[in-house]
Amino acid sequence: MKAGDELPPLTIPITRTLIVAGAVASRDYQDVHHDTELAKEKGSPDIFMNILTTNGLVGRYITDCLGEHAELRKVAIRLGAPNYPGDTMVLSGTVTSVEDGTAEVRVVGANGMGNHVTGTVTVSLAQSPEGAV
Numbered sequence: 330m331k332a333g334d335e336l337p338p339l340t341i342p343i344t345r346t347l348i349v350a351g352a353v354a355s356r357d358y359q360d361v362h363h364d365t366e367l368a369k370e371k372g373s374p375d376i377f378m379n380i381l382t383t384n385g386l387v388g389r390y391i392t393d394c395l396g397e398h399a400e401l402r403k404v405a406i407r408l409g410a411p412n413y414p415g416d417t418m419v420l421s422g423t424v425t426s427v428e429d430g431t432a433e434v435r436v437v438g439a440n441g442m443g444n445h446v447t448g449t450v451t452v453s454l455a456q457s458p459e460g461a462v
Contacts, residue, residue, distance in 0.1 A: 330395075330424055330427055330432060330454070331424065331427055332424055332425055332426050332427060333423070333424065334423070334424040335421070335422070335423050335424075336390075336391075336394040336395075336421065336422035336423070336424070336434065337394065338419050338420060338421045339390050339393070339394075339419070339420045339421075340417060340418075340419050341386060341417065341418045341419075341420065342417055343378065343412045343413065343414060343415065343416045343417060343418055343440065344414060345376065345414040347378070347382070348362060348363075348376055348377065348378045348379075348382070348412070348414060349362065349363045349376070351378060351379060351381065351382025351385065352378075352379050352381075352382065354382075355379065355381035355382065355385075357379045357381060359379070361373055361376060361377060362376055362377065362378070362379050363376060364376065373411070374413065375413045375414055376413070376414065377411040377412060377413055378411065378412035378445075380406075380408055383406065383408065383412070383438070383445065383446050384404055384406060386418075386420065386438070387404060387406055387420065387436055387438065387446060387448070387450065388401050388404060388450075390420045390422065390436070391422065391434060391436070391450045391452060394422065395432070395452055395454065398454070398455045399452045399453070399454060399455070400452065400453040400455055401450065401451075401452060402431070402451040402452060402453050403449075403450065403451040404448065404450050404451075405448050405449050405450075406436070406446050406447065406448030407446070407447055407448055408445065408446055409443055409444040409445055409446065409447065410440055410442035410443040410444060410445050411442070411445070412440055412445050416440045416441050416442070417440060417441070418438045418439065418440045418445055418446075419438070419439050419440075420436065420437070420438045420446075421436070421437050421438075421439075422434045422435065422436045422437075422450075423435045425449070427454075430453060430454050430455070431451060431452065431453055431454065432451070432452045432454055433449055433450070433451050433452075434449065434450045434452065435447075435448075435449055436448055436449065436450055
């Protein structure tokens with residue numbers, strides 16, 4: 330792995346179940362993440378994904394791409410366009426640096442409205458028992 334390498338994209342269908350399950354799993358009971366009518370009363374066209382679910386999906390993306398021995402050290406993300414039910418988010422990543430067994434990856438998650446999430450993930454590339462990175 331070297332700077333400039335691109336990770337394969339990951340396509341994630343944004344379902345109502347994913348949004349609600351992510352909010353419940355992260356104990357985020359704000360109504361805008363599970364109650365369509367209350368979300369609409371607050372000005373949103375529908376429920377939308379919370380940042381903790383997005384953070385988990387970014388982490389999953391990186392570890393799936395870099396392997397079981399990759400350890401997340403820092404995840405710094407910023408939300409943009411909301412993820413609403415019925416849309417699709419495509420996560421992509423570019424390695425920006427690799428030094429002393431640590432990589433930094435620039436991550437973007439785009440949906441039909443634009444970028445839902447942007448940020449960087451720092452990953453320790455621990456060696457497997459066979460010595461491979």
